[in-house]
Amino acid sequence: MSRKLLLEHINVPGINTLEVYRQKGGYRAVEKALKTLTPEEIVEEVKKSGLRGRGGAGFPTGMKWSFLAKPEGVARYLVCNADESEPGTFKDRYLMTYIPHALIEGMIVSSFALGAKVSYIYVRGEMMPQIRILEKAIAEAKAAGWLGKNILGTGYDLELYVQPGGGAYICGEETALLESLEGKRGNPRIKPPFPAIAGLYGCPTVVNNVESIAAVVPIINDGGDEYAKIGIGRSTGTKLISASGNLVKPGVYEIELGLPVEEFIYSDEYCGGIANGKRLKATVAGGSSVPILPANLTLKYANGEPRLMSYESLSEGGFATGTMMGSGGFIAFDEDQCIVRNTWNFSRFYHHESCGQCSPCREGTGWMEKVLHKIEHGHGNMEDVDLLWDIQRKIEGNTICPLGDAAAWPVASAIRHFRDEFEWHIKEPVKSQSQNYGIANYATPIEKAPVTEEK
Amino acid sequence: MLKVEEQTPVVFSSELLAKFDEVKGRYPADKSKSALLPLLHLVQAEYLWVSTPAMDKVAEYLNIQPIEVYEVATFYTMYFLKPQGKYALEVCRTGPCCLVGAEKILSHLENKLGVKEGEVTADGLFSFRGVECLAACGYGPVLQISPEYTFYENLTEASVDKLIEDLKNK
Numbered sequence: 001m002s003r004k005l006l007l008e009h010i011n012v013p014g015i016n017t018l019e020v021y022r023q024k025g026g027y028r029a030v031e032k033a034l035k036t037l038t039p040e041e042i043v044e045e046v047k048k049s050g051l052r053g054r055g056g057a058g059f060p061t062g063m064k065w066s067f068l069a070k071p072e073g074v075a076r077y078l079v080c081n082a083d084e085s086e087p088g089t090f091k092d093r094y095l096m097t098y099i100p101h102a103l104i105e106g107m108i109v110s111s112f113a114l115g116a117k118v119s120y121i122y123v124r125g126e127m128m129p130q131i132r133i134l135e136k137a138i139a140e141a142k143a144a145g146w147l148g149k150n151i152l153g154t155g156y157d158l159e160l161y162v163q164p165g166g167g168a169y170i171c172g173e174e175t176a177l178l179e180s181l182e183g184k185r186g187n188p189r190i191k192p193p194f195p196a197i198a199g200l201y202g203c204p205t206v207v208n209n210v211e212s213i214a215a216v217v218p219i220i221n222d223g224g225d226e227y228a229k230i231g232i233g234r235s236t237g238t239k240l241i242s243a244s245g246n247l248v249k250p251g252v253y254e255i256e257l258g259l260p261v262e263e264f265i266y267s268d269e270y271c272g273g274i275a276n277g278k279r280l281k282a283t284v285a286g287g288s289s290v291p292i293l294p295a296n297l298t299l300k301y302a303n304g305e306p307r308l309m310s311y312e313s314l315s316e317g318g319f320a321t322g323t324m325m326g327s328g329g330f331i332a333f334d335e336d337q338c339i340v341r342n343t344w345n346f347s348r349f350y351h352h353e354s355c356g357q358c359s360p361c362r363e364g365t366g367w368m369e370k371v372l373h374k375i376e377h378g379h380g381n382m383e384d385v386d387l388l389w390d391i392q393r394k395i396e397g398n399t400i401c402p403l404g405d406a407a408a409w410p411v412a413s414a415i416r417h418f419r420d421e422f423e424w425h426i427k428e429p430v431k432s433q434s435q436n437y438g439i440a441n442y443a444t445p446i447e448k449a450p451v452t453e454e455k
Numbered sequence: 456m457l458k459v460e461e462q463t464p465v466v467f468s469s470e471l472l473a474k475f476d477e478v479k480g481r482y483p484a485d486k487s488k489s490a491l492l493p494l495l496h497l498v499q500a501e502y503l504w505v506s507t508p509a510m511d512k513v514a515e516y517l518n519i520q521p522i523e524v525y526e527v528a529t530f531y532t533m534y535f536l537k538p539q540g541k542y543a544l545e546v547c548r549t550g551p552c553c554l555v556g557a558e559k560i561l562s563h564l565e566n567k568l569g570v571k572e573g574e575v576t577a578d579g580l581f582s583f584r585g586v587e588c589l590a591a592c593g594y595g596p597v598l599q600i601s602p603e604y605t606f607y608e609n610l611t612e613a614s615v616d617k618l619i620e621d622l623k624n625k
Contacts, residue, residue, distance in 0.1 A: 075483075087549045087588040120481075125496065125533045126589055128604035161481040166492045166531025169587065183491035183523075185530040201486055244551040244592035251593045288550055288588075329592065331551050345550045349587050355530075 002256040005218040005238045010098050018140040021101040029220040033109045034154045042113035048224030050236035055209030056327040058311050067196040069204040077205040078116040080213055082123040083165055083172040086287035088329025091240035092210035094252040096130045100137040106213035109220055111158050114206055118159045122177050125165040134162050169353035173401045174207040187355050188401035211240055232258030235310035239328055246334035248272035257310045262299045278334040281439045285314050286326020288346050289406030291413030293323050294442035335439035339421050343414040344372035350407035361404040364395040378429035385422050464508045487517055495534055500602040504535040540575045540582035542622050543601045548585035552595035560596045561585050563612045
């Protein structure tokens with residue numbers, strides 16, 4: 001059993017209440033931080049922990065905190081990004097549903113460290129049940145003196161509010177989130193200035209993912225050095241992985257970073273293998289935006305060494321043979337899934353969610369969706385595959401925010417690794433409507449890959 | 456959509472306005488526009504959709520231009536700009552849910568309810584639509600029902616049938 005820092009008490013009945021959470025050692029981090037540490041010391045602990053942003057970018061949280069501008073007489077804000085909308089990711093929903101006080105405790109400690117007197121948790125609007133859970137938990141915490149004026153008699157004041165979104169993937173991008181929190185359309189801002197200088201209402205602001213903020217609690221309780229001992233290399237600590245798709249046991253798992261991917265997929269402690277006795281064809285390891293990999297490259301590097309669940313190992317091989325940790329949304333595809341259909345589905349998603357500000361993304365995502373629809377439905381031409389490649393190249397890197405890249409990468413990687421399958425759809429327009437291309441050689445170890453495709 | 460003449464004016468109840476006031480208190484005094492998204496949710500929970508006169512009233516309340524409300528209401532997908540069924544079913548249609556059968560659930564709903572996506576059943580009880588990822592990928596297929604946004608997970612055609620019967624008898 002690997003160590004659990006966030007979900008250790010998840011199965012304790014009533015852990016969603018303040019009383020039980022407190023019995024299990026909850027709010028110790030607030031006591032320790034407010035009574036014995038200075039804000040600078042907390043930032044230092046988080047730096048030492050090596051914690052990297054759990055929302056997808058993987059930027060070191062302590063470093064992000066240290067960039068926060070602190071002009072005299074200007075309010076500072078901490079905003080928690082609970083807009084979780086990356087397809088394949090549902091860990092934050094899980095945490096907020098079952099152990100809401102973990103987030104609130106993390107918010108108090110982090111707000112204190114950053115000098116924020118008012119903090120917001122921006123929750124995607126569809127998560128109304130979670131919003132109600134959080135509001136109830138905040139009311140409990142406030143009634144018990146963990147929030148409000150003069151917390152624990154230390155003179156520190158903090159108000160915490162929950163803000164619902166309106167249903168827009170783009171608001172997971174931090175500057176779009178801030179625009180939305182200001183009551184506007186979620187159009188990402190041009191950076192610089194970064195939120196650390198001019199964020200919410202033009203004031204210095206830190207935006208952190210739910211899981212990052214919750215991880216501050218064990219970091220303060222045990223110390224940054226202890227946290228950094230877990231994991232592997234620069235991937236320290238534990239990570240929540242949302243497992244979905246054709247798995248025996250989909251769900252949210254807390255893993256120590258560095259776990260072999262094969263163990264995560266096949267061991268009974270985690271996903272328990274592929275559902276219905278089928279074989280694994282492909283995975284998307286970090287949420288829909290990251291490159292899709294065939295089964296063979298998911299489990300092993302091109303040189304045959306085992307791939308691990310860590311930021312570095314998942315990206316080993318670059319985009320040629322690797323992928324990314326992303327938000328930890330692990331999607332498994334069995335042998336009967338169609339990569340073309342899934343790529344079309346993801347493209348439709350990005351087209352739907354593009355805010356429309358930048359032409360390459362606004363036009364390109366729709367164009368890719370149309371071309372993919374054509375191929376999937378048996379009307380494609382061979383040139384369409386090259387056209388898709390060309391379009392995604394022209395989106396990537398040419399937009400204000402990373403949604404453009406996020407839309408381009410799934411298409412690029414699908415063509416890179418599954419070109420045979422795209423071409424089969426075009427060469428067999430009738431057959432491809434009634435049957436699947438199958439697993440082909442995608443699960444065959446790289447060094448033994450046959451030159452010609454299987455029948 | 457924004458045909459004012461076809462829509463009856465609205466008067467917000469004092470209970471609703473009290474909720475508005477509570478929400479507005481969460482932000483700095485000169486930043487009350489921040490309340491816009493939560494206010495539109497409150498309006499939708501009350502009326503089951505967001506009409507133009509209601510948006511105008513929200514603008515008046517927040518002391519902003521009506522266009523500032525329209526542009527927000529049309530940008531975000533959760534706000535219904537025309538009346539829906541009493542139970543508006545929203546089925547996730549994004550990748551991970553499709554891997555486990557979301558498309559079948561959508562076509563089953565169409566057959567079961569006898570209406571197309573976006574239409575309301577004759578009795579006014581149901582409407583449905585496909586929506587993008589609802590962040591419940593491990594429990595797919597999933598649907599949610601506004602305005603409470605109750606979630607129903609691991610759907611099968613049989614469980615959808617049962618859900619619809621239960622709602623009819625509610």
